[in-house]
Amino acid sequence: MAGHRCCSKQKVKKGLWSPEEDEKLLKHITTHGHGSWSSIPKLAGLQRCGKSCRLRWINYLRPDLRRGSFTEEEEQIIIDVHRILGNRWAQIAKHLPGRTDNEVKNFWNSCIKKKLLSQGLDPTTHNLIPCHLRAPNSSNNNKMACNQSNIPVFTLNSQMTSNVPLENIKPPLLPNNYHSTLIQPIPTSTTSDYNYQNPINNNIVWNNNIANNNDCCQNSYDPTSTFPDVISSIDDHRRPISSTSGFGLLDDNYYSLWGTTNNYMVVEPTCGAKDSLDGINSNKYKMGSSSFDLEFVESTLMSGAICARDDLISSMDDFAWNFN
DNA sequence: AACACCGTCAACCGCCCCGAT
DNA sequence: GATCGGGGCGGTTGACGGTGT
Numbered sequence: 319m320a321g322h323r324c325c326s327k328q329k330v331k332k333g334l335w336s337p338e339e340d341e342k343l344l345k346h347i348t349t350h351g352h353g354s355w356s357s358i359p360k361l362a363g364l365q366r367c368g369k370s371c372r373l374r375w376i377n378y379l380r381p382d383l384r385r386g387s388f389t390e391e392e393e394q395i396i397i398d399v400h401r402i403l404g405n406r407w408a409q410i411a412k413h414l415p416g417r418t419d420n421e422v423k424n425f426w427n428s429c430i431k432k433k434l435l436s437q438g439l440d441p442t443t444h445n446l447i448p449c450h451l452r453a454p455n456s457s458n459n460n461k462m463a464c465n466q467s468n469i470p471v472f473t474l475n476s477q478m479t480s481n482v483p484l485e486n487i488k489p490p491l492l493p494n495n496y497h498s499t500l501i502q503p504i505p506t507s508t509t510s511d512y513n514y515q516n517p518i519n520n521n522i523v524w525n526n527n528i529a530n531n532n533d534c535c536q537n538s539y540d541p542t543s544t545f546p547d548v549i550s551s552i553d554d555h556r557r558p559i560s561s562t563s564g565f566g567l568l569d570d571n572y573y574s575l576w577g578t579t580n581n582y583m584v585v586e587p588t589c590g591a592k593d594s595l596d597g598i599n600s601n602k603y604k605m606g607s608s609s610f611d612l613e614f615v616e617s618t619l620m621s622g623a624i625c626a627r628d629d630l631i632s633s634m635d636d637f638a639w640n641f642n
Numbered sequence: 643a644a645c646a647c648c649g650t651c652a653a654c655c656g657c658c659c660c661g662a663t
Numbered sequence: 664g665a666t667c668g669g670g671g672c673g674g675t676t677g678a679c680g681g682t683g684t
Contacts, residue, residue, distance in 0.1 A: 332653080332654075333652095333653075333654090333677095333678090334652070334653075334678080335652085335653090354669075354670095355669075355670070356668080356669065356670090367654095368669080368670090369654085369655095369669090369670080369671095370653075370654080372670075372671090373652090373653065373654085374652090374653085377651095377652070377653085378652080405673065405674090406672085406673085407672075407673065408671075408672060408673085419671095419672070419673080420651080420652075420653085420673095421651085423673075423674085424650070424651055424652085425650095425651095427650090428649060428650055428651080429649095429650095644684100645683105645684085646682100646683085646684080647681105647682085647683080647684095648680105648681085648682080648683095649679105649680090649681085649682100650678105650679090650680085650681100651677100651678090651679090652676105652677095652678085652679105653675100653676085653677090653678100654674105654675085654676075654677095655673105655674085655675075655676090656672105656673095656674090656675100657671105657672085657673090657674100658670105658671085658672080658673105659669105659670090659671085659672100660668105660669090660670090660671105661667105661668095661669090661670105662666100662667085662668085662669105663665105663666085663667080663668105
Protein backbone atom coordinates (compact mmCIF):
# COMPACT_ATOMS: atom_id res chain seq x y z
CA MET A 319 0.00 0.00 0.00
CA ALA A 320 1.28 3.40 -0.92
CA GLY A 321 0.60 5.08 2.39
CA HIS A 322 -0.44 8.62 2.95
CA ARG A 323 0.54 11.36 0.52
CA CYS A 324 2.70 13.10 3.06
CA CYS A 325 5.00 10.13 3.39
CA SER A 326 4.70 8.44 0.06
CA LYS A 327 8.00 9.83 -1.12
CA GLN A 328 10.10 8.59 1.72
CA LYS A 329 10.79 5.25 3.24
CA VAL A 330 8.95 5.15 6.53
CA LYS A 331 8.80 2.77 9.40
CA LYS A 332 5.45 1.48 10.59
CA GLY A 333 4.20 -0.31 13.64
CA LEU A 334 4.90 0.18 17.30
CA TRP A 335 7.20 2.93 18.40
CA SER A 336 10.44 2.04 20.11
CA PRO A 337 11.59 3.88 23.26
CA GLU A 338 14.41 5.39 21.20
CA GLU A 339 11.97 6.82 18.70
CA ASP A 340 9.81 8.16 21.50
CA GLU A 341 12.81 9.85 23.02
CA LYS A 342 13.80 11.47 19.75
CA LEU A 343 10.31 12.78 19.13
CA LEU A 344 9.81 13.95 22.69
CA LYS A 345 13.16 15.70 22.74
CA HIS A 346 12.56 17.43 19.46
CA ILE A 347 9.08 18.68 20.31
CA THR A 348 9.94 19.83 23.81
CA THR A 349 12.89 21.74 22.39
CA HIS A 350 11.45 23.13 19.17
CA GLY A 351 7.72 22.59 19.32
CA HIS A 352 6.05 20.53 16.68
CA GLY A 353 5.65 23.21 14.02
CA SER A 354 4.88 21.47 10.75
CA TRP A 355 4.29 17.81 11.41
CA SER A 356 5.45 16.82 7.97
CA SER A 357 8.89 18.22 8.67
CA ILE A 358 9.23 16.59 12.08
CA PRO A 359 10.56 13.19 10.95
CA LYS A 360 13.48 14.74 9.13
CA LEU A 361 14.26 17.26 11.85
CA ALA A 362 13.96 14.73 14.64
CA GLY A 363 15.88 12.04 12.79
CA LEU A 364 12.96 9.66 12.55
CA GLN A 365 12.02 7.36 9.72
CA ARG A 366 8.36 7.96 10.33
CA CYS A 367 5.51 9.62 8.56
CA GLY A 368 4.59 13.06 9.88
CA LYS A 369 1.14 11.85 10.65
CA SER A 370 2.52 9.00 12.64
CA CYS A 371 4.61 11.46 14.67
CA ARG A 372 1.60 13.62 15.31
CA LEU A 373 -0.46 10.66 16.43
CA ARG A 374 2.27 9.37 18.71
CA TRP A 375 2.60 12.76 20.32
CA ILE A 376 -1.11 13.35 20.76
CA ASN A 377 -1.98 9.90 21.99
CA TYR A 378 1.05 8.99 24.04
CA LEU A 379 3.86 11.50 24.52
CA ARG A 380 1.97 14.68 25.29
CA PRO A 381 2.79 15.66 28.86
CA ASP A 382 -0.76 16.62 29.84
CA LEU A 383 -2.18 13.19 29.20
CA ARG A 384 -4.14 11.55 31.93
CA ARG A 385 -3.20 7.92 32.37
CA GLY A 386 -5.12 5.06 33.86
CA SER A 387 -8.60 3.72 33.53
CA PHE A 388 -11.66 5.88 33.12
CA THR A 389 -13.55 6.90 36.22
CA GLU A 390 -17.29 6.44 36.58
CA GLU A 391 -17.69 10.17 36.24
CA GLU A 392 -15.76 10.19 32.99
CA GLU A 393 -17.80 7.26 31.75
CA GLN A 394 -21.01 9.12 32.46
CA ILE A 395 -19.73 12.19 30.67
CA ILE A 396 -18.87 10.09 27.64
CA ILE A 397 -22.34 8.57 27.58
CA ASP A 398 -24.04 11.92 28.02
CA VAL A 399 -22.05 13.68 25.35
CA HIS A 400 -22.25 10.74 22.99
CA ARG A 401 -26.01 10.86 23.33
CA ILE A 402 -25.86 14.36 21.93
CA LEU A 403 -22.99 14.22 19.48
CA GLY A 404 -22.76 10.60 18.41
CA ASN A 405 -19.43 9.11 17.38
CA ARG A 406 -17.59 12.40 17.42
CA TRP A 407 -14.76 11.25 19.53
CA ALA A 408 -12.63 14.33 19.25
CA GLN A 409 -15.53 16.48 20.45
CA ILE A 410 -16.30 14.08 23.25
CA ALA A 411 -12.66 13.98 24.32
CA LYS A 412 -12.70 17.74 24.74
CA HIS A 413 -15.01 17.21 27.70
CA LEU A 414 -12.41 15.00 29.34
CA PRO A 415 -9.16 16.81 30.06
CA GLY A 416 -6.15 14.63 29.44
CA ARG A 417 -8.03 12.05 27.42
CA THR A 418 -7.61 11.54 23.70
CA ASP A 419 -10.18 10.81 21.07
CA ASN A 420 -8.54 7.46 20.42
CA GLU A 421 -8.75 6.56 24.08
CA VAL A 422 -12.41 7.55 24.31
CA LYS A 423 -13.23 5.67 21.13
CA ASN A 424 -11.51 2.51 22.36
CA PHE A 425 -13.20 2.76 25.72
CA TRP A 426 -16.55 3.20 24.06
CA ASN A 427 -16.11 0.25 21.74
CA SER A 428 -14.70 -2.09 24.33
CA CYS A 429 -16.75 -1.20 27.39
CA ILE A 430 -19.56 1.31 27.20
CA LYS A 431 -21.14 -0.09 24.08
CA LYS A 432 -21.55 -3.48 25.69
CA LYS A 433 -22.77 -2.01 28.91
CA LEU A 434 -25.51 -0.08 27.14
CA LEU A 435 -26.53 -3.13 25.16
CA SER A 436 -26.76 -5.16 28.35
CA GLN A 437 -29.11 -2.49 29.67
CA GLY A 438 -31.30 -2.82 26.63
CA LEU A 439 -30.17 0.45 25.13
CA ASP A 440 -29.14 1.00 21.58
CA PRO A 441 -25.61 2.44 21.79
CA THR A 442 -26.16 4.45 18.64
CA THR A 443 -29.43 6.13 19.47
CA HIS A 444 -29.51 5.58 23.25
CA ASN A 445 -33.10 4.53 22.83
CA LEU A 446 -34.55 1.44 24.38
CA ILE A 447 -34.22 -1.50 22.05
CA PRO A 448 -37.57 -3.17 21.36
CA CYS A 449 -37.87 -6.56 23.07
CA HIS A 450 -38.02 -8.56 19.90
CA LEU A 451 -34.78 -7.06 18.65
CA ARG A 452 -32.76 -7.71 21.74
CA ALA A 453 -30.19 -10.41 22.14
CA PRO A 454 -31.62 -13.63 23.58
CA ASN A 455 -29.34 -13.53 26.63
CA SER A 456 -30.82 -10.40 28.00
CA SER A 457 -30.00 -9.48 31.54
CA ASN A 458 -32.44 -8.70 34.32
CA ASN A 459 -31.93 -5.05 33.67
CA ASN A 460 -32.84 -5.70 30.14
CA LYS A 461 -36.07 -7.34 31.11
CA MET A 462 -36.97 -4.60 33.52
CA ALA A 463 -36.42 -1.97 30.92
CA CYS A 464 -38.46 -4.03 28.53
CA ASN A 465 -41.38 -4.21 30.90
CA GLN A 466 -41.45 -0.50 31.27
CA SER A 467 -41.99 0.31 27.67
CA ASN A 468 -41.93 -1.31 24.31
CA ILE A 469 -41.62 1.87 22.39
CA PRO A 470 -38.88 4.42 22.25
CA VAL A 471 -39.41 7.28 24.63
CA PHE A 472 -38.94 9.68 21.82
CA THR A 473 -39.83 9.22 18.22
CA LEU A 474 -38.73 12.36 16.52
CA ASN A 475 -35.67 10.86 14.90
CA SER A 476 -37.59 8.82 12.42
CA GLN A 477 -39.51 11.86 11.34
CA MET A 478 -36.54 14.03 10.77
CA THR A 479 -35.85 13.31 7.18
CA SER A 480 -35.20 15.72 4.40
CA ASN A 481 -37.91 17.95 3.10
CA VAL A 482 -40.51 17.04 5.65
CA PRO A 483 -42.77 20.03 6.21
CA LEU A 484 -42.69 21.21 9.75
CA GLU A 485 -46.42 20.74 10.02
CA ASN A 486 -45.94 17.05 9.42
CA ILE A 487 -43.71 16.63 12.40
CA LYS A 488 -45.74 15.24 15.22
CA PRO A 489 -45.00 16.10 18.79
CA PRO A 490 -42.75 13.57 20.43
CA LEU A 491 -44.31 11.01 22.65
CA LEU A 492 -43.47 11.95 26.19
CA PRO A 493 -44.84 11.13 29.60
CA ASN A 494 -47.60 13.30 30.99
CA ASN A 495 -47.16 16.15 33.39
CA TYR A 496 -43.95 17.49 32.02
CA HIS A 497 -43.65 21.19 32.06
CA SER A 498 -40.20 21.69 30.77
CA THR A 499 -38.61 24.25 28.67
CA LEU A 500 -35.06 24.90 27.82
CA ILE A 501 -35.35 28.56 27.24
CA GLN A 502 -37.07 31.29 29.14
CA PRO A 503 -37.74 34.77 27.87
CA ILE A 504 -37.03 37.28 30.60
CA PRO A 505 -38.39 40.77 29.98
CA THR A 506 -35.79 43.46 30.40
CA SER A 507 -36.00 47.06 31.45
CA THR A 508 -36.21 47.97 27.81
CA THR A 509 -39.75 47.27 26.76
CA SER A 510 -38.87 45.96 23.34
CA ASP A 511 -36.19 43.70 24.66
CA TYR A 512 -36.21 40.37 26.28
CA ASN A 513 -33.51 37.98 27.16
CA TYR A 514 -33.35 34.29 26.70
CA GLN A 515 -31.90 32.62 29.67
CA ASN A 516 -30.14 29.33 30.03
CA PRO A 517 -32.04 27.81 32.95
CA ILE A 518 -29.09 25.66 33.90
CA ASN A 519 -26.74 28.43 34.83
CA ASN A 520 -28.99 31.46 34.38
CA ASN A 521 -26.69 32.90 31.78
CA ILE A 522 -28.34 35.08 29.22
CA VAL A 523 -27.75 33.36 25.95
CA TRP A 524 -29.63 35.53 23.57
CA ASN A 525 -31.33 38.86 23.37
CA ASN A 526 -33.82 39.74 20.71
CA ASN A 527 -32.09 42.99 19.94
CA ILE A 528 -29.05 41.10 18.86
CA ALA A 529 -31.00 39.14 16.34
CA ASN A 530 -32.82 42.21 15.12
CA ASN A 531 -29.66 44.17 14.60
CA ASN A 532 -27.33 41.51 13.46
CA ASP A 533 -28.17 38.34 11.75
CA CYS A 534 -25.08 36.53 12.78
CA CYS A 535 -23.72 37.49 16.14
CA GLN A 536 -22.11 34.38 17.37
CA ASN A 537 -21.24 34.43 21.03
CA SER A 538 -21.54 38.16 21.16
CA TYR A 539 -23.93 38.16 24.01
CA ASP A 540 -22.68 35.48 26.28
CA PRO A 541 -19.35 34.11 25.17
CA THR A 542 -18.99 32.03 28.30
CA SER A 543 -22.19 30.15 27.84
CA THR A 544 -22.04 26.61 26.63
CA PHE A 545 -25.73 26.52 25.94
CA PRO A 546 -24.84 26.28 23.16
CA ASP A 547 -21.66 28.05 22.14
CA VAL A 548 -23.10 29.32 18.96
CA ILE A 549 -26.38 31.04 19.25
CA SER A 550 -27.32 33.94 17.19
CA SER A 551 -30.67 34.48 15.70
CA ILE A 552 -34.11 33.04 15.64
CA ASP A 553 -35.46 35.56 13.22
CA ASP A 554 -35.75 32.93 10.54
CA HIS A 555 -37.84 30.72 12.75
CA ARG A 556 -40.07 29.83 9.85
CA ARG A 557 -37.36 27.92 8.10
CA PRO A 558 -38.56 24.51 7.03
CA ILE A 559 -37.61 21.40 8.82
CA SER A 560 -35.31 20.44 6.00
CA SER A 561 -32.87 23.05 7.15
CA THR A 562 -33.04 22.33 10.81
CA SER A 563 -32.13 19.60 13.13
CA GLY A 564 -33.11 19.47 16.71
CA PHE A 565 -35.33 18.02 19.29
CA GLY A 566 -38.76 18.67 20.59
CA LEU A 567 -40.09 19.69 23.92
CA LEU A 568 -43.65 19.26 25.01
CA ASP A 569 -45.53 21.94 26.74
CA ASP A 570 -49.15 22.03 27.83
CA ASN A 571 -50.15 23.99 24.79
CA TYR A 572 -47.43 23.58 22.25
CA TYR A 573 -44.08 22.15 21.73
CA SER A 574 -40.99 23.78 20.44
CA LEU A 575 -38.63 22.32 18.01
CA TRP A 576 -35.13 23.44 18.52
CA GLY A 577 -32.59 23.14 15.87
CA THR A 578 -29.12 24.12 15.02
CA THR A 579 -27.87 25.09 11.66
CA ASN A 580 -24.41 26.26 10.82
CA ASN A 581 -24.94 29.58 12.48
CA TYR A 582 -28.28 29.50 14.10
CA MET A 583 -30.08 28.18 17.02
CA VAL A 584 -33.62 27.92 15.83
CA VAL A 585 -36.66 27.81 18.01
CA GLU A 586 -39.75 26.54 16.34
CA PRO A 587 -43.08 26.85 18.08
CA THR A 588 -45.45 24.76 16.09
CA CYS A 589 -48.70 23.91 17.79
CA GLY A 590 -50.97 26.78 18.56
CA ALA A 591 -48.24 29.30 18.23
CA LYS A 592 -47.80 29.92 14.61
CA ASP A 593 -47.97 33.67 14.62
CA SER A 594 -45.28 35.79 16.10
CA LEU A 595 -42.23 34.85 18.03
CA ASP A 596 -42.17 38.11 19.91
CA GLY A 597 -42.08 37.01 23.47
CA ILE A 598 -43.13 40.40 24.72
CA ASN A 599 -46.33 40.35 22.71
CA SER A 600 -47.43 36.82 23.12
CA ASN A 601 -47.44 34.24 25.77
CA LYS A 602 -46.13 31.44 23.69
CA TYR A 603 -42.99 31.10 25.72
CA LYS A 604 -44.68 31.30 29.04
CA MET A 605 -44.17 27.71 29.80
CA GLY A 606 -45.79 25.96 32.70
CA SER A 607 -42.80 25.71 34.91
CA SER A 608 -40.11 28.14 35.73
CA SER A 609 -37.83 25.46 36.96
CA PHE A 610 -35.70 23.33 34.77
CA ASP A 611 -36.19 19.65 35.21
CA LEU A 612 -32.66 18.49 34.74
CA GLU A 613 -33.37 14.88 35.52
CA PHE A 614 -36.08 14.86 32.93
CA VAL A 615 -33.79 16.14 30.27
CA GLU A 616 -31.01 13.82 31.18
CA SER A 617 -32.90 10.62 31.59
CA THR A 618 -35.76 10.95 29.20
CA LEU A 619 -35.57 13.70 26.69
CA MET A 620 -31.96 13.31 25.77
CA SER A 621 -32.36 9.57 25.47
CA GLY A 622 -33.71 9.97 22.05
CA ALA A 623 -34.50 13.51 21.44
CA ILE A 624 -31.38 14.71 19.80
CA CYS A 625 -31.59 14.33 16.15
CA ALA A 626 -29.48 15.65 13.41
CA ARG A 627 -29.52 15.00 9.77
CA ASP A 628 -26.25 13.78 8.33
CA ASP A 629 -25.75 16.81 6.17
CA LEU A 630 -26.08 19.05 9.20
CA ILE A 631 -24.07 17.04 11.62
CA SER A 632 -21.25 19.53 11.72
CA SER A 633 -23.59 22.07 13.14
CA MET A 634 -23.85 20.00 16.29
CA ASP A 635 -20.22 20.63 17.12
CA ASP A 636 -21.09 23.48 19.35
CA PHE A 637 -24.06 21.87 20.88
CA ALA A 638 -22.87 21.03 24.32
CA TRP A 639 -24.36 20.86 27.73
CA ASN A 640 -22.80 22.04 30.87
CA PHE A 641 -24.49 20.83 33.98
CA ASN A 642 -21.97 22.33 36.34
C1' DA B 643 1.34 -27.43 27.51
C1' DA B 644 -1.10 -26.08 23.49
C1' DC B 645 -4.56 -23.93 21.35
C1' DA B 646 -8.62 -20.97 20.62
C1' DC B 647 -11.02 -17.17 21.80
C1' DC B 648 -11.69 -12.61 23.41
C1' DG B 649 -10.76 -7.85 24.98
C1' DT B 650 -7.83 -4.01 24.82
C1' DC B 651 -5.31 -0.58 22.70
C1' DA B 652 -1.77 1.50 19.68
C1' DA B 653 -1.35 2.55 15.16
C1' DC B 654 -2.70 2.85 10.44
C1' DC B 655 -5.81 4.07 6.57
C1' DG B 656 -8.76 6.74 3.99
C1' DC B 657 -11.47 10.54 3.82
C1' DC B 658 -12.60 15.35 4.53
C1' DC B 659 -11.74 20.17 5.32
C1' DC B 660 -9.19 24.18 4.77
C1' DG B 661 -5.73 27.33 3.44
C1' DA B 662 -2.13 28.38 0.13
C1' DT B 663 -0.82 28.70 -4.52
C1' DG C 664 -12.04 27.90 -9.81
C1' DA C 665 -8.69 23.98 -9.63
C1' DT C 666 -5.08 21.75 -7.45
C1' DC C 667 -2.18 20.46 -3.76
C1' DG C 668 -0.51 19.58 0.82
C1' DG C 669 -1.16 19.59 5.80
C1' DG C 670 -3.88 18.59 9.58
C1' DG C 671 -7.70 16.41 11.81
C1' DC C 672 -10.96 12.84 12.38
C1' DG C 673 -13.47 8.35 12.57
C1' DG C 674 -13.26 3.60 11.23
C1' DT C 675 -10.58 -0.35 11.15
C1' DT C 676 -6.76 -3.43 11.82
C1' DG C 677 -3.55 -6.21 14.06
C1' DA C 678 -0.46 -7.20 17.91
C1' DC C 679 -0.56 -8.73 22.34
C1' DG C 680 -1.92 -10.43 26.77
C1' DG C 681 -5.33 -12.79 29.56
C1' DT C 682 -8.50 -16.52 30.12
C1' DG C 683 -10.90 -20.70 29.18
C1' DT C 684 -10.84 -25.40 27.31
